Amino acid sequence: MDTFLRFCQWLALMTVVAVVGNILRQLLPRSKSEPPAVFHWLPVVGNAVSYGTDPYKFFTENREKFGDIFTFVLLGKKITCYFGLDGNEFILNGKQSDLNAEEIYGPLTTPVFGSDIVYDCPNSKLMEQKKFVKFGLTQRALEDHVPRIEGEVFDYIKGSGVFRGESGTFDVSKTLSEITIFTAGRALQGDEVRAKLTNEFASLYHDLDMGFQPANFMLPWAPLPYNRRRDAAHAKMRGIYLDIIKKRRDGGSEERSDMIWNLMNCQYKDGRPIPDKEIAHMMICLLMAGQHTSSSASSWMILHLASRPDITEELYEEQVQNLAGGGRLGPLQYGDLDKLPLLRNVVKETLRVHSSIHSVMRKVRKPIPVPGTSFVVQADKVLLASPLVTALDEEFFPNAKHWDPHRWESRADKDGEDEEEEGGDVPISKGSRSPYLPFGAGRHRCIGEKFAYLNLSVIVATMVREFRFYTLDGKKTVPRTDYTSLFSRPVQPAMARWERRYSQSAGKE
Numbered sequence: 212m213d214t215f216l217r218f219c220q221w222l223a224l225m226t227v228v229a230v231v232g233n234i235l236r237q238l239l240p241r242s243k244s245e246p247p248a249v250f251h252w253l254p255v256v257g258n259a260v261s262y263g264t265d266p267y268k269f270f271t272e273n274r275e276k277f278g279d280i281f282t283f284v285l286l287g288k289k290i291t292c293y294f295g296l297d298g299n300e301f302i303l304n305g306k307q308s309d310l311n312a313e314e315i316y317g318p319l320t321t322p323v324f325g326s327d328i329v330y331d332c333p334n335s336k337l338m339e340q341k342k343f344v345k346f347g348l349t350q351r352a353l354e355d356h357v358p359r360i361e362g363e364v365f366d367y368i369k370g371s372g373v374f375r376g377e378s379g380t381f382d383v384s385k386t387l388s389e390i391t392i393f394t395a396g397r398a399l400q401g402d403e404v405r406a407k408l409t410n411e412f413a414s415l416y417h418d419l420d421m422g423f424q425p426a427n428f429m430l431p432w433a434p435l436p437y438n439r440r441r442d443a444a445h446a447k448m449r450g451i452y453l454d455i456i457k458k459r460r461d462g463g464s465e466e467r468s469d470m471i472w473n474l475m476n477c478q479y480k481d482g483r484p485i486p487d488k489e490i491a492h493m494m495i496c497l498l499m500a501g502q503h504t505s506s507s508a509s510s511w512m513i514l515h516l517a518s519r520p521d522i523t524e525e526l527y528e529e530q531v532q533n534l535a536g537g538g539r540l541g542p543l544q545y546g547d548l549d550k551l552p553l554l555r556n557v558v559k560e561t562l563r564v565h566s567s568i569h570s571v572m573r574k575v576r577k578p579i580p581v582p583g584t585s586f587v588v589q590a591d592k593v594l595l596a597s598p599l600v601t602a603l604d605e606e607f608f609p610n611a612k613h614w615d616p617h618r619w620e621s622r623a624d625k626d627g628e629d630e631e632e633e634g635g636d637v638p639i640s641k642g643s644r645s646p647y648l649p650f651g652a653g654r655h656r657c658i659g660e661k662f663a664y665l666n667l668s669v670i671v672a673t674m675v676r677e678f679r680f681y682t683l684d685g686k687k688t689v690p691r692t693d694y695t696s697l698f699s700r701p702v703q704p705a706m707a708r709w710e711r712r713y714s715q716s717a718g719k720e
């Protein structure tokens with residue numbers, strides 16, 4: 212008992228010494244080359260609570276105090292934020308020799324996705340893998356995806372039980388997350404994966420997803436129950452994909468436009484085909500990377516449409532006028548999407564106001580001077596960019612917090628889209644001096660943009676043909692953002708009311 216008491220006293224003393232030492236260190240004058248630092252009381256924990264609770268608020272409050280560059284402490288790591296157009300350029304277009312993503316994202320993602328791909332391989336190999344995926348999203352593939360996505364949405368509306376009767380309420384995030392995984396499953400992943408999107412696959416997906424705990428940035432290998440379930444789910448999921456690939460190679464099914472077939476036909480520069488294990492891991496990566504971002508975006512879109520029934524009606528009328536010439540609407544086709552500018556702007560505006568990826572991070576490999584300042588970012592730092600900060604900045608978007616798809620009618624922003632580096636055989640998108648970068652920029656720019664736009668547009672176009680949406684209280688508000696998981700989304704549950712556009716009993720209006 213005495214020993215235990217002495218241990219507790221010693222622990223309390225050490226904690227006080229550490230806290231006081233931490234405070235004193237922060238009061239010492241800082242070198243001119245060090246960016247200003249956000250104050251924190253507790254060593255190691257640092258600013259984790261305020262950053263984790265509401266990163267956007269944390270960014271904007273400290274940006275007001277310190278300007279675009281400052282450092283904070285997150286669970287023992289020193290994170291230097293650099294915001295604004297210059298910050299985006301500095302971080303997203305940083306040289307691979309100066310900055311690296313794999314050291315930051317690798318520990319978290321490798322146990323979920325699997326080995327030898329994306330952040331568990333040299334960056335040059337990732338660039339080749341991204342090229343394979345990008346080239347798999349051909350015009351032909353995208354054309355094929357439209358009826359498949361539309362069909363999945365109709366099947367969900369008919370079969371899920373959520374939309375029974377003439378009107379009702381629904382949990383928007385839960386519903387849109389299910390619709391999004393079914394549509395991506397059918398189109399991108401292929402028929403066999405879609406057929407497996409049953410309870411078993413859903414529970415594997417859930418266990419894998421639990422591997423994206425913020426704590427796993429630091430403790431991915433901790434023998435905790437959720438990590439054990441993640442590893443078991445990964446092994447089973449990989450088995451499912453390997454089985455599908457084997458059956459296809461054995462001649463079991465007709466070649467189609469999905470991503471598995473595309474990857475099965477690709478070769479690395481040295482002539483090696485992609486090993487089946489890597490195809491399986493890349494498919495898991497695409498499934499996970501697309502699901503959070505797209506289901507969050509589709510949920511926000513429906514929630515905004517519920518808060519603005521006038522825009523829902525404009526979207527519907529846009530389809531009636533441009534696709535049916537005022538008459539009956541037929542099945543959607545790829546070419547139709549070009550005739551629906553408001554629909555595109557609804558997707559665009561939603562991605563501006565709600566970015567599910569609020570922090571993009573890179574490990575600093577060697578001291579890098581920040582052009583135009585006295586600062587040098589040292590190799591003990593992680594750099595953090597947040598394109599959300601410019602997307603919500605009044606300087607670039609008047610009334611920036613307000614969701615207004617019509618604002619894009621008078622703007623000509625290029626969203627950093629693929630200006631590719633000349634000369635190399637691996638495309639690296641360069642454009643990052645735009646205030647609007649929902650898909651990032653530079654060598655780690657998203658490869659799923661085309662598919663995401665297509666998937667989101669077809670889902671929303673189909674839902675709007677069938678339903679009108681309203682908020683439960685009739686107010687023009689949307690839920691707050693939940694930042695507690697790695698990918699932000701609407702606070703759960705996010706409910707809305709739906710009303711069938713055409714009465715099932717009476718036929719068309």
Ligand code: HEM
Nearest residue numbers: 497500501504505508571649650651654655657658659663
């Ligand atoms: C609305 C939907 C989406 C949004 C907002 C989004 C956003 C982003 C952003 C901001 C990045 C850059 C991260 C960084 O620089 O660290 C990224 C990377 C990535 N995205 Fe997406 N994404 C979306 C959909 C998709 C889809 C559908 C796929 C798959 C088909 C996908 C696959 C990827 C992959 C593999 C990367 C990693 C690229 C790399 O590190 O080089 N994303 N995404």
